[in-house]
Amino acid sequence: MKTFFPGLVNDGGAPPRRRFMRQLCSTALLGATGLGATACSSTGAGMADGHDVNFLHGVASGDPLADRVVLWTRVTPRNAQETRDVAVQWQLAGDPEMRQLLASGSVATGPEQDYTVKVDAGGLLPGQVYFYRFSTAGAKSPLGRTRTLPKADVRQVRLAVFSCANYPAGYFNVYADAARQHDLDAALHIGDYIYEYESTGYACADAVALGRVSEPREQLMALGDYRRRYAQYRSDPDLQALHASLPFITVWDDHEIADDTWRDGAAEHKGSRSGPFSLRKAAAIRAYHEWLPIRAPEPARPERIYRSFDFGRLLSLHMLDTRVIGRDQQLMVASYFDAGDSFDADKYRHDVASPRRQMMGREQLDWLERQVAGSRARWQVLGQQVLMARMEYPAPVVMGKISRADYVALKARARSDPASISASERACLAAPTLPCYLDSWDGYQNDREQLFGIMQRQRKNLVVLAGDTHNAWASDLRDGGGRQVGVEFATASVSSPGLECSYPERHPDDVARMMEQLIEPLYYAQTSKRGYMIVTASGDEVRCDWRFVDTVHSRQFSAATERSLRTLAGAGNRKIVECQS
Known part of the structure; x- marks a missing residue:
């Protein structure tokens, strides 16, 4: 749990995309009427009774390159005890x-x-849309649409960015809205595709009423547990619709394994009770590779998922692993208070900046520098899990001497009536800031400085994409010397609750504004809505549009773009600016 800062219809002459989207929207509509995944599945050919196997989990594609793309599906034997292999046929077409x-x-x-199917379909043309399906024993899968990456110059790239989809917390209306977009090139899922909690765990208060109680009921530990949870998530009609419409590019965060995962453990994993963490991690990683359309860069090392994707010479996307392969254990703020409740700020600052603390690991950092150095793209985009921006609080807030709300009120009073500020209040306002969300890059500052150094040496235009916190953010990225390096756009969650749960008595807009006033590099915050980002890159700018849904507790919902910001290319820019329209 995050505790941030605490069968196709022929439409005749209609264009292929339009014909496909009409079929896709009709499938999503079944889910929206509350008929659920079984009804949705029945819309695909081969879902009727009478087949020994069915395609109950839809189709997906992922990890597109200029000449190939991974195609995915799963067959479900009618007999749950079936142990025989099944031959599955696949087809790919231009219409x-x-x-x-x-x-x-x-x-x-x-x-x-686990009866999953992955095909790395090669020999394709760059920048092309393709359609695909699977069949076996008389059953046919739903139709999928995918596309390869462009190889020549491209004028625009549009990416949808998602994070933190918690099945019991609400419907996946965010996915449904994205599936209805007509001009996206790929979907980026940057972590927490599933959650590992037991059915009575985090964000489950409405699960029974919504018909979304987690399966299995117990916390995920073994391979079979993770497989069952993926099967449940992939039964969701809105997730199926999105997978069928776009290629996915994914990385995991912690909940695909366990809360606050690091290289050798997790916050709530107790070896004495649950067995070796290495076995649990291996099971989670295996299920991830089975159920997601990802191409393993090194099949013999399934824990290595960092990889790059080039969208012509416009955008190089580097998907990082800041969670599993290199991360040292997180520090805890509470451990820097002594028995007398005195806070050791000097040791705290020393430890979070220690060169011994790694988030990515040396191998991944060296790989990233080679990728960035060899890229000729206008924009270098990092798809990764946790906040990279400095999200520091004033030291008196971190040490519990004053609340966030009272500190912001004190700042306001100091501006409007400076004569009313006492000496102790002036000292409070003059105190330095301290990092307080140590699961993020703030807890691994040396790795962050090394990454910023890579971008500065290579003179690159940097945009970082983040998730994890369930809230939306936009921040300028500055190194330890205060130099502007790039920008970070962070997405809200698909369904997991945000900061509105921490401040139930305050208006959500007030909470967001409080964060903007507390955190100096923070430009924009939205802390109470579920949504996703549409990131559009062109030669001159990268624009981020934050789209939010009005509810995840009803199949009937509306969605809108609430905020748009951008960054411009060039050494004198690379910071957040307002959009002109």
């Missing part, structure tokens, strides 16, 4: 009617890989 077949093949699957 949604599947008349222009371009590639096909057959692949075997079985219980060893």
Whole structure:
């Protein structure tokens, strides 16, 4: 739990995208009417009774390159005790009617890989839209749409960015809205695709009423547990619709394994009760690779998922792992208070900046520098999990001497009536800031400085994408010397609750403004709504549009773009500015 700062219809002459979207929207509509995943599944060919296997979890594509893309599905045997392998056929075409077949093949699957199917379909053309489907034993999967990355110059790239989808916390209306967009190139999921909690755990208060009680009921520990949880999430009609419409590019955060995961452990994992963490981590990583359309850069090292994607010469996307492969254990603010409740600020600052503390690990940092140095793209974009911006509080707030709200009120009074400020209040306002969210880059400051150094040496335009906190943020990125390095856009959650739960008596807008006044590099905050980002890159700018839904507790919802910000290219820019329109 995050505790931040505490079968296709032929439409005749309609364009392929439009024909595909009409089918996709009709599938999503079944979910919106409350008929659930079973009804949604029945819209795909081959879902009727009578087949020995069915495609109950839809289709997906991912990790697109200029000449290939990973295609995914899963077959579900009617007999739950089935142990035989199944031969699955796949087809890829240039049209949604599947008349222009371009590639096909057959692949075997079985219980060893939880009946999931992954095909790395190669020999494709760059920047092209393709359609695909699977079949076996008379059953046919729903239709999927995907696209390869452009290789030549491209004028624009549009990416949808998601994080923190908690099944019992609410419906995936955010996914539904994104599936209805017509001009996205790919979906980026930057962590917490599933949650590992037991059914009575985090954010489950409405699960029974919504019909979204977690399965299995126990906290995930073994391979079978993780597989069942992925199966439940992938039964969701809105997630299925989004996967069927766009290729996904993903990295994990902590909840795909366990809360506050680090290299050798997690916050709530007790080896004496749950067994070795290494076994749990291995099980979680295996299920992740089975259920998501990801191409392992090194199959012999499934824990290594950092990799790059080039969208022509416009954008290089580097997907990082800041969670598993290199991270040292998180520090705890509480451990720097002594028995007399005195806070050791000097030791605290020393430890969070220690060069011994790693978040990415040396191997991944060296890899990133090679990727950035070799990239000819206008923009270097990092898809990663946790906040990179300095989200520091004034020291008196961190040490509990004054509340956040009272500190902001004191700042306001100092501006409006400076004569009323006492000496002790002036000292409070003059105190330095301290990092307080040590699960983020603030707890691993040496790695952050090294990453910033890479971008400065290579003179690159940097945009960082983040998730994890369930809230939306936009911040300028500055190194330890105060030099502007780039910007960070952070997405709200798909369904997990945000800071509104920490301040139930305050208006959400007041909470967001309080954060903006407390945290100096923070430009924008939205701390109470569920949503996602649409990031649009062109030669001159990268623009971020934050889209939010009005509810995740009803299938009937509305969505709107609430805020738009951008950054401009060039050494004199690389900071957050307002959009012109």
